[in-house]
Amino acid sequence: MGTGYVGLVSGTCFAEVGHTVICVDSDAKKVELLQAGGIPIYEPGLEELVHKNVAAKRLSFTASRKEGIENSDIIFIAVSTPPRPDGSVDLSFVEAVAREIAGAMTSYKIIVDKSTVPVRTGQKVSETIERYCKAKVEFDVVSNPEFLREGFAVADLMKPDRIVIGTRSQRPVQAMRDLYAPFNAPIIFTDINSAELIKHAANSFLALKISYINAISQICEATGANVEEVANGIGMDDRIGRRFLNASLGFGGSCFPKDLSAFIKISEQLGIDFRLLKEVQAINAAQMERFVAKITDTLWILKDKRICVLGLAFKQNTDDVRMSPALTLCQRLVQGGASLRVYDPKAMEKAKAVLPPSDQVAYVADMDSAPEGCDAVVIATEWPEFKKLDLERMRKSLTHPIMFDGRNLFDPAEMERLGFIYKSIGR
Numbered sequence: 001m002g003t004g005y006v007g008l009v010s011g012t013c014f015a016e017v018g019h020t021v022i023c024v025d026s027d028a029k030k031v032e033l034l035q036a037g038g039i040p041i042y043e044p045g046l047e048e049l050v051h052k053n054v055a056a057k058r059l060s061f062t063a064s065r066k067e068g069i070e071n072s073d074i075i076f077i078a079v080s081t082p083p084r085p086d087g088s089v090d091l092s093f094v095e096a097v098a099r100e101i102a103g104a105m106t107s108y109k110i111i112v113d114k115s116t117v118p119v120r121t122g123q124k125v126s127e128t129i130e131r132y133c134k135a136k137v138e139f140d141v142v143s144n145p146e147f148l149r150e151g152f153a154v155a156d157l158m159k160p161d162r163i164v165i166g167t168r169s170q171r172p173v174q175a176m177r178d179l180y181a182p183f184n185a186p187i188i189f190t191d192i193n194s195a196e197l198i199k200h201a202a203n204s205f206l207a208l209k210i211s212y213i214n215a216i217s218q219i220c221e222a223t224g225a226n227v228e229e230v231a232n233g234i235g236m237d238d239r240i241g242r243r244f245l246n247a248s249l250g251f252g253g254s255c256f257p258k259d260l261s262a263f264i265k266i267s268e269q270l271g272i273d274f275r276l277l278k279e280v281q282a283i284n285a286a287q288m289e290r291f292v293a294k295i296t297d298t299l300w301i302l303k304d305k306r307i308c309v310l311g312l313a314f315k316q317n318t319d320d321v322r323m324s325p326a327l328t329l330c331q332r333l334v335q336g337g338a339s340l341r342v343y344d345p346k347a348m349e350k351a352k353a354v355l356p357p358s359d360q361v362a363y364v365a366d367m368d369s370a371p372e373g374c375d376a377v378v379i380a381t382e383w384p385e386f387k388k389l390d391l392e393r394m395r396k397s398l399t400h401p402i403m404f405d406g407r408n409l410f411d412p413a414e415m416e417r418l419g420f421i422y423k424s425i426g427r
């Protein structure tokens with residue numbers, strides 16, 4: 001139930017390992033698109049896998065929840081859980097699906113929550129199904145959080161580090177084991193509350209790692225040290241690990257910012273002030289401020305400056321721009337009076353829908369032409385293709401060879417040798 005990043009990619013991967021999967025979405029237009037072979041999101045490797053499994057008749061799409069529910073043994077809830085203005089989670093989609101399942105169930109079902117939800121949601125889902133189930137059939141609610149990263153979703157799903165399954169009874173355990181057996185990954189079984197907590201605790205910890213290295217990057221800038229060398233040095237300690245220690249202009253996306261706020265709110269409701277996570281948020285916000293200040297300190301006045309921004313997505317390999325630091329930056333530069341020439345390999349269309357229409361933003365179709373006539377260039381997303389930019393051409397086509405690298409993609413010494421004024425993060 002739900003064909004967003006989690007629903008569509010997990011459904012497809014379950015089909016790929018041999019299960020029969022019906023993906024249900026209440027958005028009839030999206031279902032029509034999927035039935036016609038279209039893919040609503042850009043995710044490397046997904047399109048091929050969808051087509052292959054549809055052709056093999058293991059994967060189908062429908063807008064009929066009833067059809068999906070009646071014909072399934074295991075039902076995954078993978079609907080969105082958007083943030084409310086106060087940071088708490090809007091669970092109305094989860095609740096609505098739980099009622100639909102209850103209404104359409106005529107035999108034993110395993111109902112698995114894959115959406116990211118606050119601890120104790122499983123309990124609420126159980127109570128809701130119990131209350132609305134007309135047929136009074138038995139069921140089990142299971143929590144099975146998803147750990148995929150956008151841009152690497154298929155790979156993360158096919159080769160997971162671990163699978164977390166929270167259950168209240170033994171009855172669904174074997175079916176869940178069988179479902180995941182083809183993935184050859186370690187499975188841990190927990191109670192439902194722990195499984196739900198694992199998801200929020202994992203995402204908050206990863207966000208904390210990024211804010212930690214971003215805080216270190218500030219110390220590096222004040223002392224002339226190099227944050228990458230520090231990250232490599234601490235990351236080689238197995239207990240720390242190098243991943244998620246890339247200093248940046250801040251993290252974004254539809255998960256970390258939302259999950260941090262939700263986890264802080266959940267803690268607050270439990271009477272716990274999770275100040276550590278508030279600091280993670282504060283460091284992230286400060287990182288953007290520092291980056292904007294770096295640009296204004298160098299260019300002085302933004303008004304009438306033309307700036308090239310490379311990267312609009314919230315990270316590489318995706319067209320997703322939700323809570324994208326790149327777009328926040330674009331908005332800040334435009335507010336300051338600059339006009340922009342922007343480029344992203346996949347996210348231009350989605351960015352157009354989010355950035356207010358403005359004659360101050362020109363969308364350029366080719367990355368090497370984007371910097372033409374600009375006063376400076378900014379790298380805002382860590383797309384690997386930006387490493388292949390023609391830097392010689394860029395230097396000549398900029399009115400001033402200034403680069404602000406919010407993702408540390410280039411080597412400072414090399415950029416200096418090429419004649420750039422080059423400012424990155426913590427180096």
Ligand code: UGA
Pocket residue numbers: 116146147148149150151203206210243244245246247248249250251252253254255256314315316382
């Ligand atoms: C994140 C988690 O990594 C997944 O495990 C989780 O399943 C997912 O949220 C979710 O809850 O659905 P995602 O938001 O897709 O995945 O992307 P990440 O790769 O985690 O990147 C998040 C943000 O952090 C991006 O803006 C990225 O550029 C930034 N980042 C990441 C850094 O600034 N530095 C790093 O070292 C790593």
